[in-house]
Amino acid sequence: xxxxxxxxxTEKYRPKTLDEIVNLKDVVESLKxxxxxxATMPHLLFAGRPGTGKTTIALCIAKQxxxxxxxxFALELNASDERGIKMVRERVKTFSRYSRGSLASIPxxxxxxxxxDQMTSSAQTALRRIMETSSHTCRFILICNYSSKIxxxxxxxxxxxxxxxxKQEDVVKHLKYVAEMEHINLHSNAAKTIVExxxxxxxxxxNILQTSAVYEDGKMINEQTILRVVGQxxxxxxQLMLNKALxxxxxxxxxxxYELMTTYGFSGVDIIRQxxxxxxxxxxxxxxxxxxxIGVFGEYDFRLSEGANxxxxxxxxxxxxxxxxxxxxxxxxx
Amino acid sequence: xxxxxxVEKYRPKTVAEVIGxxxxxxxxxxxxxKKRREKAVLLYGPAGIGxxxxxxxxxxxFKYNVVEMNASDxxxxxxxxxxxxxxxxxxxxxxxxxETKGNLLLLDEVDGIFGQxxxxxxxxxxxxIQNSRIPIILTANxxxxxxxxxxxxxxxxxxxxxxxxxxxxxxxxxICQAExxxxxxxxxxxxxxxxxxxxxxxxxxxxxxxxxxxxLRKDDxxxxxxxxxxxxxxxxxxxxxxxxxxxEAMKILNNSLIDYDTLLLSIHDNLPLHYKNxxxxxxxxxxxxxxxxxRGRIQxxxxxxxxxxxxxxxxxxxxAPGEFQPFNFIFPPTKRYLLMRTSAERTLLKTICTRIxxxxxxSQKTANSEYLPFLKIIFRKKSDQASQLAKxxxxxxxxxxYLKKTN
Numbered sequence: 001x002x003x004x005x006x007x008x009x010t011e012k013y014r015p016k017t018l019d020e021i022v023n024l025k026d027v028v029e030s031l032k033x034x035x036x037x038x039a040t041m042p043h044l045l046f047a048g049r050p051g052t053g054k055t056t057i058a059l060c061i062a063k064q065x066x067x068x069x070x071x072x073f074a075l076e077l078n079a080s081d082e083r084g085i086k087m088v089r090e091r092v093k094t095f096s097r098y099s100r101g102s103l104a105s106i107p108x109x110x111x112x113x114x115x116x117d118q119m120t121s122s123a124q125t126a127l128r129r130i131m132e133t134s135s136h137t138c139r140f141i142l143i144c145n146y147s148s149k150i151x152x153x154x155x156x157x158x159x160x161x162x163x164x165x166x167k168q169e170d171v172v173k174h175l176k177y178v179a180e181m182e183h184i185n186l187h188s189n190a191a192k193t194i195v196e197x198x199x200x201x202x203x204x205x206x207n208i209l210q211t212s213a214v215y216e217d218g219k220m221i222n223e224q225t226i227l228r229v230v231g232q233x234x235x236x237x238x239q240l241m242l243n244k245a246l247x248x249x250x251x252x253x254x255x256x257x258y259e260l261m262t263t264y265g266f267s268g269v270d271i272i273r274q275x276x277x278x279x280x281x282x283x284x285x286x287x288x289x290x291x292x293x294i295g296v297f298g299e300y301d302f303r304l305s306e307g308a309n310x311x312x313x314x315x316x317x318x319x320x321x322x323x324x325x326x327x328x329x330x331x332x333x334x
Numbered sequence: 335x336x337x338x339x340x341v342e343k344y345r346p347k348t349v350a351e352v353i354g355x356x357x358x359x360x361x362x363x364x365x366x367x368k369k370r371r372e373k374a375v376l377l378y379g380p381a382g383i384g385x386x387x388x389x390x391x392x393x394x395x396f397k398y399n400v401v402e403m404n405a406s407d408x409x410x411x412x413x414x415x416x417x418x419x420x421x422x423x424x425x426x427x428x429x430x431x432x433e434t435k436g437n438l439l440l441l442d443e444v445d446g447i448f449g450q451x452x453x454x455x456x457x458x459x460x461x462x463i464q465n466s467r468i469p470i471i472l473t474a475n476x477x478x479x480x481x482x483x484x485x486x487x488x489x490x491x492x493x494x495x496x497x498x499x500x501x502x503x504x505x506x507x508x509i510c511q512a513e514x515x516x517x518x519x520x521x522x523x524x525x526x527x528x529x530x531x532x533x534x535x536x537x538x539x540x541x542x543x544x545x546x547x548x549x550l551r552k553d554d555x556x557x558x559x560x561x562x563x564x565x566x567x568x569x570x571x572x573x574x575x576x577x578x579x580x581x582e583a584m585k586i587l588n589n590s591l592i593d594y595d596t597l598l599l600s601i602h603d604n605l606p607l608h609y610k611n612x613x614x615x616x617x618x619x620x621x622x623x624x625x626x627x628x629r630g631r632i633q634x635x636x637x638x639x640x641x642x643x644x645x646x647x648x649x650x651x652x653x654a655p656g657e658f659q660p661f662n663f664i665f666p667p668t669k670r671y672l673l674m675r676t677s678a679e680r681t682l683l684k685t686i687c688t689r690i691x692x693x694x695x696x697s698q699k700t701a702n703s704e705y706l707p708f709l710k711i712i713f714r715k716k717s718d719q720a721s722q723l724a725k726x727x728x729x730x731x732x733x734x735x736y737l738k739k740t741n
Contacts, residue, residue, distance in 0.1 A: 080697035233707035316623035323616035
């Protein structure tokens, strides 16, 4: 194995320096400029969809800035795991205040705060103060999906970088590179199918590839492989739940929802995304009907982020689906 | 001066003095003094309308000695047998005196047996009723509880309704006269209306307002908040689902002792049981969804938004007024129950996702949605990669087995 002993390909083939990053030219160039004169680097805010390289670039910066022992000087936190003001107060504050004057080899410590759009606004307000008071000892790299969910004062203290969705050909190129390194047979149609299912999310694309490789165990990976792997990876309960709701059995559908949320630990956002995918695979709905449902999904997706109980919002969505199927006078034979 | 609570001081002593519920009164006395086809009777209806009072009044009129157990007594099978068994089977000391016909067993608030500690209580009561030679009277606020089913089968059921407002007004007036406090008619009406037919609470309110006054005017009671009579979860759910308008449902909500998060989840649980029509159910869920959104927006800070939560909650239960059909309420909230039941599984899941998160720089949530489904496929395949991955992620056997499990 090479310098990296990682077994998960997303880690094994994660770029280690900014030079290894092929796309995102603008972002990479400005960041390289900062790295040449670290003192000039402001706090950074990375915004973009999942699997577009935000965390990867943050880690590249940490490694290049802090050297081999970067793990000692960078605090990597995920706000979705430890959200809330307590996390900011306890972990970030202690870490960022810690003086590193005696360690002249590094310019400052680094806090990488991933998924920080998951933080409550009061936690963000606390964070804002800490960013201000600790700027001579510490820099922050904030990572989020939606910069609109970050409070204004933080946005204004950061250089904001937007990560656009990866181009299809870039994803294909990377998949082929990984396949070559791993000596696996990847049919070019299969690569395209992976790209379709991963929706610009490189992490997902690589996970599909690795799983397909295990699935075929040395044999050629073709389009069928990908379809099977993706099909198995999407929970069957979601499809069943949809069918129940669309055949008027709301209570059954809701019981499946409870199961998905408790036994399987899925978040509401995960479930609605999967439901959305499944819905559009349903054969018996017309384009117009699907379009009608998009609006309903969008509304409840939004309410998920504002509401207090995800199961209430998703059940309400299921109730709308039941009404929809009832009003169209027939049902999916769930 | 005596310092008796007025509810005690003016509690009717005879059946004739008990106000309202004439049919129920007649039915009950009929059962008590004529031959009893059922050994026990179950008086049910809202709190404070005279169920227990009627029992004592009838015991007075017909010379029974009341042996009472209520919700505050422990309701285990053992406790019930210990206390009730002698009363129903052995001769009472008074049996041969001419003063009394014997004992009468009153089990007050049997719906309280429903609690966790009362295991076997219902069964014990059924047994006592079957073997009893004396009249047994049970009271309850809510008989829609599943556990009470065995009792409903063997008891003669008598329903009590809220006492009508004019009757309460008249009763309050008699008290005022006895206490020598002049009261304006409107003041008594407001108190009576506010009681929602609960005589006991009306009397309590009257005493509260008269305590510091020599005369009771309309203005004194104009702005009283609705009594905190504290509806329990069943009263709340039943009241909200059977309300004829959202305004009525809101009143019940305002008087409920249940916290709004539990309420949100409970209404959520019971909504599909109440609305069979998909159209109405969808509308109701839409309102509930909005209630939940406002609950989310409050975030423990903006409590002024609570009124919107209440408004939408009240709407969600009253989409189809007049169509209420009693059903067995789901409680406690399914979600909480399931979270408890599946906590071991989720702990394991969390351990796995934390390991993945640490190695792959993602949150546990992302690990669950983006890595776990693929790892499950890989682990089902029993490949070299699977064992290497297990080692790399430092997964123990139970985690590995979890991943291998189909689905």
